[in-house]
Amino acid sequence: MADEMIITLENVNKVYDNETVLHDIDFEVERGKFYTLLGPSGCGKTTILRLIAGFTEASGGEIRINNERVNEVPPNKRKVNTVFQDYALFPHMNVYDNVAFGLSLKKLPKNEIQEKVKNALKLVQLSGYEKREIREMSGGQQQRVAIARAIVNEPEVLLLDEPLSALDLKLRTDMQYELREIQQRLGITFIFVTHDQEEALAMSDWIFVMNKGHIVQSGTPVDIYDEPINRFVADFIGESNIVPGKMIEDYRVGFVGKEFECADAGITPGEKIEIVIRPEDLELTSVEKGKLIVKVDTQLFRGVHYEIIGYDEDGNEWMVHSTKKADIGSEVGLYFNAEDIHVMRLGETEEEFDARLESYDE
Known part of the structure; x- marks a missing residue:
């Protein structure tokens, strides 16, 4: 497995x-996959990118590329290339x-340079643009030029800083x-930095979610979205309804004064927890059929669905994404399945999670 890891922090x-600004980061990147560092501004994601590239020196710990320590190796000696936010053309x-x-700069033969540039431009769909001035190109075209300039050097890893x-x-x-x-x-390894959760979910094989210099959760886009580890991840990755609750017993939780079946187990009965239900997992129904009853407060049309905000009798806010329209001021029922309830333990580490x-699989 070690041979498959091209980068290790x-x-x-x-x-x-x-x-x-970075706290004891443990980070492994497998060869040939698309990784994303996701988090708000100032969380440390660009610092990790600069450490891998060699533009910044680590204060402690070890950075390895192809299982060789590179802490003291200068940027031009590392087999990585960077595409910057401003493209740096x-x-x-x-x-x-x-x-x-x-x-x-490498003083390659002229004919070899021509062949490599031709292939790189073809790859980014810019064949025929060789003589075009940079100022005459759109933002998307400039971005592709920056990618071509990076991949023409045949790096093993391409680092992309919010491009x-x-x-x-x-x-x-x-x-x-x-x-x-x-x-x-x-088949190049990509490490992509963004604060845009939709971008991360759409593009990545694996996501590292960061907050305040820590990697708080890592996993596939589906894992991160369906099983957030804490309130920060649940809020940052998509929209979430989060309410306090209590574990009654295995596969049974209590929240908003009621008990519901769920898909979680292995948590101490009586333990305080937080409950997450995604807006798209809530179904508008009649008051009689609803597991929860809310009074509709606002409604916005989002193109593919209505975004409806309602409040239960305890004052908890519930967001619903539905193709059905609701009447503002009316009471409606909300229906959900046991597997739509996600239980988050307070202070649970990623290893415990x-x-x-x-x-559960066992």
């Missing part, structure tokens, strides 16, 4: 001006010269598909 921390050079820049953040919504969505397709075609999930 072990107990890595980083201190700036006596402030610790040379405005006085045309597309060809931008893409060929790194190869020219889509400056694009408009439609172009950003298009580029998500293109980036994922490029990664799969090349993973062990609990594995016990």
Whole structure:
């Protein structure tokens, strides 16, 4: 398994001006997959990228690439390339010269440079743009030039620091598909930094969710979305209804003054917990059929569904995503299944959380 790991960070921390911005980061990246570091601004995700690239020096711990320690290895000696948020293209050079820049520094033969640049531009669908000036290109085209310049050097790892953040919504969505397709075609390991949870869910094989210098949860997009470890992850990854509750017994919980069947076990009876139900898992129904009753307060049309906000008799807010319309001020029932209830233990570590999930399979 060690041979499959192209990058490993072990107990890595980083201190700036006596402030610790990364806390004992353990991080493994498998060859040929698409990884995303996801979290709010200032959580440490770009710092991890800079540590891997060699632009920043770790205050402690070990960084390995291909199982070799690289803490003291300069950036130009590491087999990684970076695509920055502002693309960092040379405005006085045309597309060809931008893409060929790194190869020219290596003093490769002219015909070899031409072949490599041609192949890289073809890969990012910019064949024929060789002589185009950078200032004449759209944001999406510039982003593709930056990717071509990175991949032409044949890195083992491509680091991408929020490269889509400056694009408009439609172009950003298009580029998500293109980036994922490029990664799969090349088989290069991608490590992508973003604060956009939809972007992370759409593109990644594996997500590291970060907060305040810690990796708080890691897993596949489905794992992260369906089984958030705590309130921060549940709130940050999509919309969530979160209410306090209590574990009654295995497969039975209590919240909002009622008891419900659930799919969780292995938690101490009577233990205080938090309950998560996603808005799309709540079904609008009649008051008689509802497991919960709420009074509709607001309703917004979101294109593919209505976003409905209601309050139960205890004042808890409930968000519902439904194709059905509700009447503001009316009482409606909310129906959900046992498996739609996700139980979060207070203060549970990721190791404890993973062990609990594995016990369900057993």
